[in-house]
Amino acid sequence: MDLAVIDLSRLQFALTALYHFLFVPLTLGLSMMLVIMESVYVMTNRPIWRVITRFWGRIFAINFVLGVATGLTMEFQFGTNWSYFSHYVGDIFGAPLAIEGLMAFFLEATFVGIMFFGWDRLSKLGHLIVTFLVALGTNLSALWILVANGWMQNPVGAAFNPETMRMEVTDFGAVLFNPIAQAKFVHTVSAGYVCAAVVVLGISAFWLLRGRYMAVARRSMTVAAAFGLAASLSVVILGDESGYALTDNQKMKLAAIEAAWHTAPAPAGLTLFGIPDVAARETRYEVQVPWVLGLIATRSLDGTVTGMSELVLQAQERITSGVVAYDAVERLKADPANLVQRARFEAHKRDLGYALLLKAHVADPRTASPQLIATTAWDVVPNVPLMFWSFRIMAAIGFAMIALFGAAFVLTSLRLHMQTRWFLKVAVIAIPLPWIAIELGWMLAEVGRQPWAIEGVLPTFLAASSLTRGALWTTIIGFTGLYGTLAVIEVRLILQTIRKGPFEHDEDPAPAPADIPALPAAA
Amino acid sequence: MFDYETLRILWWALMGVLLIAFALTDGYDLGVAALLPFVAKTDAERRLVINSVGPTWEGNQVWFILGGGAIFAAWPFVYAVSFSGFYLAMFVVLASLILRPVGFKYRSKRPDAAWRSRWDWALFVDGFVPALVFGVAVGNVLTGAPFRLDSDLRAFFDGSFLGLFTPFTLLCGLLSVAMLVLHGSAWLAIKIERGVVHDRAKRFGTVAGLLSVALFAAGWIFVAFTDIGFRIVGDVDPFGPSNPLRTTSEIAAGAWLNNYAIHPWMRVAPVLGFGGALLALVGIHRRWEAAAFTGSSASAIGIIATVGLSMFPYILPSSIDMHSSLTVWNASSTPKTLGIMLFVTAVFLPIIIAYTAWAYRVMWGRVTTHAVATNPDFY
Numbered sequence: 001m002d003l004a005v006i007d008l009s010r011l012q013f014a015l016t017a018l019y020h021f022l023f024v025p026l027t028l029g030l031s032m033m034l035v036i037m038e039s040v041y042v043m044t045n046r047p048i049w050r051v052i053t054r055f056w057g058r059i060f061a062i063n064f065v066l067g068v069a070t071g072l073t074m075e076f077q078f079g080t081n082w083s084y085f086s087h088y089v090g091d092i093f094g095a096p097l098a099i100e101g102l103m104a105f106f107l108e109a110t111f112v113g114i115m116f117f118g119w120d121r122l123s124k125l126g127h128l129i130v131t132f133l134v135a136l137g138t139n140l141s142a143l144w145i146l147v148a149n150g151w152m153q154n155p156v157g158a159a160f161n162p163e164t165m166r167m168e169v170t171d172f173g174a175v176l177f178n179p180i181a182q183a184k185f186v187h188t189v190s191a192g193y194v195c196a197a198v199v200v201l202g203i204s205a206f207w208l209l210r211g212r213y214m215a216v217a218r219r220s221m222t223v224a225a226a227f228g229l230a231a232s233l234s235v236v237i238l239g240d241e242s243g244y245a246l247t248d249n250q251k252m253k254l255a256a257i258e259a260a261w262h263t264a265p266a267p268a269g270l271t272l273f274g275i276p277d278v279a280a281r282e283t284r285y286e287v288q289v290p291w292v293l294g295l296i297a298t299r300s301l302d303g304t305v306t307g308m309s310e311l312v313l314q315a316q317e318r319i320t321s322g323v324v325a326y327d328a329v330e331r332l333k334a335d336p337a338n339l340v341q342r343a344r345f346e347a348h349k350r351d352l353g354y355a356l357l358l359k360a361h362v363a364d365p366r367t368a369s370p371q372l373i374a375t376t377a378w379d380v381v382p383n384v385p386l387m388f389w390s391f392r393i394m395a396a397i398g399f400a401m402i403a404l405f406g407a408a409f410v411l412t413s414l415r416l417h418m419q420t421r422w423f424l425k426v427a428v429i430a431i432p433l434p435w436i437a438i439e440l441g442w443m444l445a446e447v448g449r450q451p452w453a454i455e456g457v458l459p460t461f462l463a464a465s466s467l468t469r470g471a472l473w474t475t476i477i478g479f480t481g482l483y484g485t486l487a488v489i490e491v492r493l494i495l496q497t498i499r500k501g502p503f504e505h506d507e508d509p510a511p512a513p514a515d516i517p518a519l520p521a522a523a
Numbered sequence: 524m525f526d527y528e529t530l531r532i533l534w535w536a537l538m539g540v541l542l543i544a545f546a547l548t549d550g551y552d553l554g555v556a557a558l559l560p561f562v563a564k565t566d567a568e569r570r571l572v573i574n575s576v577g578p579t580w581e582g583n584q585v586w587f588i589l590g591g592g593a594i595f596a597a598w599p600f601v602y603a604v605s606f607s608g609f610y611l612a613m614f615v616v617l618a619s620l621i622l623r624p625v626g627f628k629y630r631s632k633r634p635d636a637a638w639r640s641r642w643d644w645a646l647f648v649d650g651f652v653p654a655l656v657f658g659v660a661v662g663n664v665l666t667g668a669p670f671r672l673d674s675d676l677r678a679f680f681d682g683s684f685l686g687l688f689t690p691f692t693l694l695c696g697l698l699s700v701a702m703l704v705l706h707g708s709a710w711l712a713i714k715i716e717r718g719v720v721h722d723r724a725k726r727f728g729t730v731a732g733l734l735s736v737a738l739f740a741a742g743w744i745f746v747a748f749t750d751i752g753f754r755i756v757g758d759v760d761p762f763g764p765s766n767p768l769r770t771t772s773e774i775a776a777g778a779w780l781n782n783y784a785i786h787p788w789m790r791v792a793p794v795l796g797f798g799g800a801l802l803a804l805v806g807i808h809r810r811w812e813a814a815a816f817t818g819s820s821a822s823a824i825g826i827i828a829t830v831g832l833s834m835f836p837y838i839l840p841s842s843i844d845m846h847s848s849l850t851v852w853n854a855s856s857t858p859k860t861l862g863i864m865l866f867v868t869a870v871f872l873p874i875i876i877a878y879t880a881w882a883y884r885v886m887w888g889r890v891t892t893h894a895v896a897t898n899p900d901f902y
């Protein structure tokens with residue numbers, strides 16, 4: 001195993017996944033906002049809402065194609081770069097991906113063409129249904145990919161089979177209704193809604209500041225304010241937090257986010273600030289709010305939040321137990337019918353993955369000394385400073401979004417949003433924030449799961465394909481060049497579309513300065 | 524409901540159905556893109572060609588993505604070994620296909636000729652290159668790929684990117700291009716207004732049809748008379764656990780034709796491959812455009828089915844290790860996963876076909892220069 005190949009494989013996955021997820025949130029949210037805007041058009045029959053829907057549809061389209069294009073890479077990258085992962089868990093992990101294709105991709109891809117080409121060929125209601133089906137497909141695809149990702153965080157409903165040397169499904173229902181997958185789905189989709197709402201809010205604010213396209217801008221802002229407020233509350237309140245305390249790894253994630261090196265007496269305090277010192281395994285200059293973490297994480301006053309040192313001790317026990325399972329598997333390879341080994345394996349199979357952690361240090365885990373097992377146990381701690389800071393920035397942005405949309409909602413309700421210039425400026429400046437929070441959120445989820453590709457089952461360093469450094473560098477440079485070029489083109493086209501405004505292809509239904517009273521805020 | 528053996532055969536057949544559906548739908552999109560710079564010279568002509576697939580290509584492409592997902596779910600070994608084994612080839616395909624949604628959507632966003640010409644060539648690449656590489660990959664599947672599995676069932680590879688290209692695999696690549704270009708020109712013949720582009724498309728279709736027949740025949744000769752082919756030694760257990768190490772293979776020249784002697788009904792596939800191409804050629808000449816498209820579709824079905832049936836039960840043989848080859852009996856998911864996925868597919872595939880048909884009906888009719896020039900929603 002060439003560690004450089006592992007690092008390069010991880011780098012490529014990080015680059016392509018983070019890049020892919022620049023486009024997905026906007027697709028998720030904007031598709032829903034298009035449904036809202038077009039519904040208003042169908043219900044009120046006012047042409048301005050057709051213009052509004054079609055304009056944001058053009059922004060949607062430019063963004064959508066890059067989501068689709070970069071999604072192609074994601075669908076095949078498990079096979080190209082993580083082939084041992086694909087073999088090891090394909091029996092479970094492949095299913096949600098295939099179902100995503102059947103249930104979601106066909107829906108969004110088939111109807112997205114009709115959505116853009118079918119304005120003259122369908123009734124108003126017919127077109128609205130098409131737009132709705134695009135949004136439904138987009139959001140269903142998020143559901144299935146998060147079922148897949150949730151299983152990597154909490155691999156329920158599966159067991160290792162020594163005859164086929166892989167994990168096999170035992171309970172598909174458990175995979176489907178994995179609580180972590182559900183929490184992730186709500187959190188991720190809401191974040192996408194916030195992202196789209198911020199974009200619509202910001203671009204509308206930009207036009208209002210310039211005094212252009214007022215009729216479109218102020219109505220769009222009303223939609224964005226209400227939609228964004230609901231979404232930003234949902235991101236934080238229904239956020240990831242519900243899934244934390246479930247598994248050892250999720251506990252480790254929480255401990256790393258809090259830089260909690262040791263179990264604190266219940267109820268634990270929430271660390272607002274501090275400087276995690278990895279070498280000394282302590283956090284300096286800690287500022288804590290008493291009780292709050294214990295309340296959030298355990299929903300009780302007496303539940304404890306386990307610290308990293310204690311979790312490492314548990315990992316050490318599991319490694320020792322896992323070595324027994326590993327030994328049994330090796331013996332079963334030679335003699336599949338050996339009932340004694342079969343029983344040993346069954347007794348320890350839960351910890352098999354932990355024995356595999358030793359492969360980073362010795363070729364055969366069975367030869368590892370207790371000393372090596374003790375040091376290897378510390379491998380289960382992810383990158384603490386990265387987790388600590390990513391979470392704090394992400395959460396701060398989350399709360400800032402609630403404030404932004406709270407203000408937007410109040411101002412649009414009071415019809416003050418067109419003249420409150422400080423707010424309009426803030427709305428423009430806020431445009432990049434959701435992307436920062438979203439990308440940090442994925443770093444938390446994926447870096448926080450390390451050293452595992454599948455928590456407790458398969459370490460990341462064993463999951464990669466047997467590729468050469470040269471092949472990986474070729475594709476990393478290739479993808480970076482291609483993606484970089486496309487990003488530049490995309491941003492230019494979006495700016496051009498904003499500059500040309502909503503009347504590029506559609507007539508302005510009220511060419512005079514907009515003096516019609518604004519619509520009800522409920523729109 | 525079904526036993527393991529039946530589930531494996533059904534999923535082997537479904538894999539074929541998905542590949543064929545991809546070739547029948549997105550295949551003409553690829554063929555049209557490969558033809559774009561040659562059948563259409565002016566911007567108006569090129570927009571005519573692009574908009575003939577504009578509203579529907581995106582749905583068609585999902586057959587490719589679903590193919591990837593379904594192989595992952597039903598044949599995890601195949602997914603793992605093939606895509607990592609053909610790593611750089613897969614990168615070339617992905618990079619080409621990434622250009623396609625962007626090319627369709629972004630080309631029309633700016634009027635200047637240089638911008639549009641660059642995207643036209645990008646669209647050519649994303650049609651021609653995947654068509655070629657898919658064929659070359661199929662050629663490598665037929666000759667066996669240089670991989671071996673260790674006792675943990677981890678795959679290792681001895682091959683290189685350039686090693687994928689041999690006379691036989693290049694022949695397969697060109698057959699794939701010819702087949703899809705024929706299909707693409709047959710699509711243009713039914714989908715765009717008659718005129719100069721239409722005429723050019725038919726001329727390219729004629730050449731592609733003749734090449735399809737010639738290359739398919741040449742491929743047959745290669746398979747019959749060179750040392751291509753594998754055979755399983757000893758018994759196989761169609762109900763056994765999916766572990767390729769338990770199967771022993773041997774190289775057997777000409778073995779890819781054995782199935783046709785054992786199961787004569789399988790000869791339908793190559794007959795369809797040749798007959799469809801001939802029907803397409805006749806259709807193009809007689810201006811029976813529906814017949815031409817039926818013919819090019821039948822030819823694609825026949826050619827792809829021929830590959831699958833010739834190799835059965837092999838899916839991906841190894842050329843360097845006689846205990847690593849992937850077959851229908853040793854490379855699948857568990858019966859549980861195959862059963863669940865069969866159920867999900869049985870529910871959703873008819874729904875997908877129904878709304879896809881509806882989408883085609885909404886966009887029914889020939890694309891005209893007039894419509895392209897006046898409707899701002901066209902690319």
